[in-house]
Structures are given as structure tokens and as C-alpha cells.
Amino acid sequence: TRVEDTRDLLDNIQYAPTNGRFKIYLIDEVHMLSQHSFNALLKTLEEPPSHVKFILATTDPQKLPVTVLSRCLQFNLKHLPAELINQQLQLILQEERLDFEIQALDILAQAARGSMRDALSLLDQAITSCETKLLASDVKILLGHTQQDYALLLLQALAKQEAPTMLVLSQQIIAEGGNFQYVLDEMLNYLHQITIYQCLGDNNPLISPKAEIKELVKQFSAEDTQLFYQIGIKGREEMHLAPTLAIGFNMTMLRMYTFKPASHVTTPPLAFEQ
Incomplete structure (x- = not known):
């Protein structure tokens, strides 16, 4: 400089x-x-x-x-789509004659967030940690992902107004050594899919949600989805300010629960039996 x-x-x-x-x-x-x-x-x-x-x-x-x-010719580099990153990773592994699961590359491509450099770095780490074959389960452990789809399970519990279940799921994430921020990001991704589906239905080129997400579309109103998304975004920002990540995550989940009280609840929403 x-x-x-x-x-x-x-x-x-x-x-x-x-x-x-x-x-x-x-x-x-x-x-x-x-x-x-x-x-x-x-x-x-x-x-x-x-x-x-x-x-x-x-x-x-x-x-x-x-x-x-004003004196430069500008080129704005765009994020690469996950499909293109996946294809490139496949070519590399085939050239190196390494066995792999397609799902493992899907996870790496999504985690790279459009950056081929990050994808290659993650691939190097994954190859080092695997034994004979690059497995999706090994990649999930490497990235701090959970084996179960806790984001989906939490949204299903939220739809049923089951706060105790949400807290139990949070404890299971801790037991698996999962990444709370990743789980929250996945919840936000699902809420985005729900919103798109609520607005456009099946006739949309943006997403192809799985059956469980389509079922949640029926259980959440458009207002609920927007509110949960905003609570999730705010919780993501504040998670690192909490005493622990687990506490920050739990408070975000309970905030979503509190702002969608069940119609039959007559006592304060958090006063469920121990």
C-alpha cells in the first residue's frame, strides 16, 4: 500500500x-x-x-x-451454480481415480456457496479425511453437518406447536456435534422454499421442494412463514452474542414457537409440563 x-x-x-x-x-x-x-x-x-x-x-x-x-474494463465475477461446481469436482475425482458418492459432491458444492476455490479446498480436506471412498456421511462430519435433517424436523415440530420436541432436537444436535448455524441456515432455506411454493405453486422454475416441504406449505400461513424467516435471520445475527451457541439457537426456536401460539393454549405458551 x-x-x-x-x-x-x-x-x-x-x-x-x-x-x-x-x-x-x-x-x-x-x-x-x-x-x-x-x-x-x-x-x-x-x-x-x-x-x-x-x-x-x-x-x-x-x-x-x-x-x-473509468480507466478500467470491468469484469464482475459471478457465483458458480452448484451444478457446475459438482460437475467439475466429478471430473477431478475421475481423473484422480477416486471413488465417491454423488451426494457427497452435492454437499460440497452447496457448502462452497458459488466459489470454485472454496469447493476445491473442501474437496482436499474431504479426500484427506476419507479412507477408500468419498462418502456423504464423512463430508457431513467434516462440515459439522448432522446425519438427520434436523432443520426439517424442527419445522415439523414447530408446525405441531411441540416446544418440548424442539428442545429435544436441539440436544440431539449437540450430541451429534452438529453445527447450529448450519441447521438454522437450512431452516431459512426451507422457509424460502415454502414461501416460493406458497406464491407460485407447482408452476415455478425456481425450486423443486420435497414432499415434506409441500406438506409444511399447508400448515404454515404466508404470514407465519415471513415471521419465522425474520426471526431466523435475527437469531442468526445474534447467535454469537448469546452465552453459548446452543442457548442462542434455543432462544431462536422458542421465539418462533412463542409467536405462533396454538389456538387451544390457555396457559402461557412456555408453561408446558416438565
Whole structure:
């Protein structure tokens, strides 16, 4: 970020490459440069030598000066779809002659959240931890996922207004060494699917929910779904502020339960028998 480093770089730009046609300068996280560094670089960016190409990489283009942005051809890298990441992981494992379960790659592709780099990093970890075959169960353990679909079980318990069941499920997540944030993220994903299905029904190109989700569509009103989603988002933000992640997760679940009181409840909703 020092202006001296930028000037040293500019001093070397005038020399032609010894091999090839171009000298390529890649500046990563360019938004971290100081204003003086940008000023020193500006003239060269405006009229670079014919043998020089600059690649400026950043995750925060809004922080770049307008004078720099106006002199650049911008390419916005998009997140890759999970299906494409899955296909690439399959090619790699086939080239390496490693056995795998398709479901294991599905989990890795979803966990990568559109980043091929993250997918490859997770794949390396998964290969190291597996023995002879890449199994979905091993990948779940690696990522802190649970073997059961606790997100679905919790939503089903919520639909039935079974607060004790929700707390028991929370204890089971702890026993399995599960990741509370992952379970909450999955609940939010299911609530999103429910909302889409409530709005568009079967005639939608966005999702293909499983039968259990379609059943929940019948049990939750559109208002309930929106409220639960907002409670889940807020709980996700506040989970790390709680004394423990388990407490933060439990309070989020009970908040969802409290704001959907059963019609037959005559006592305070949390006063269920021990």
C-alpha cells in the first residue's frame, strides 16, 4: 500500500519483457492502496506501454477512486451454480481415480456457496479425511453437518406447536456435534422454499421442494412463514452474542414457537409440563 512500492513498480514498467509479448501486473485487493499510490498509478493506467497489461482484483470496487474505475474494463465475477461446481469436482475425482458418492459432491458444492476455490479446498480436506471412498456421511462430519435433517424436523415440530420436541432436537444436535448455524441456515432455506411454493405453486422454475416441504406449505400461513424467516435471520445475527451457541439457537426456536401460539393454549405458551 506504500507509494514507494508503487513507484518501484512503475520504474520497471518501461522495460520490455524478455519472454512473451506482454508483462502482466496483477494487483490483488487493489482497494487497499493508499490515495497517493492511486495518484502515482493513474498516469500509467491512462497511457500504459503497449507491452504492459494491468489486472486489478478487488472484492470491494466501490472503494476504488472514480478516476481509476473509468480507466478500467470491468469484469464482475459471478457465483458458480452448484451444478457446475459438482460437475467439475466429478471430473477431478475421475481423473484422480477416486471413488465417491454423488451426494457427497452435492454437499460440497452447496457448502462452497458459488466459489470454485472454496469447493476445491473442501474437496482436499474431504479426500484427506476419507479412507477408500468419498462418502456423504464423512463430508457431513467434516462440515459439522448432522446425519438427520434436523432443520426439517424442527419445522415439523414447530408446525405441531411441540416446544418440548424442539428442545429435544436441539440436544440431539449437540450430541451429534452438529453445527447450529448450519441447521438454522437450512431452516431459512426451507422457509424460502415454502414461501416460493406458497406464491407460485407447482408452476415455478425456481425450486423443486420435497414432499415434506409441500406438506409444511399447508400448515404454515404466508404470514407465519415471513415471521419465522425474520426471526431466523435475527437469531442468526445474534447467535454469537448469546452465552453459548446452543442457548442462542434455543432462544431462536422458542421465539418462533412463542409467536405462533396454538389456538387451544390457555396457559402461557412456555408453561408446558416438565
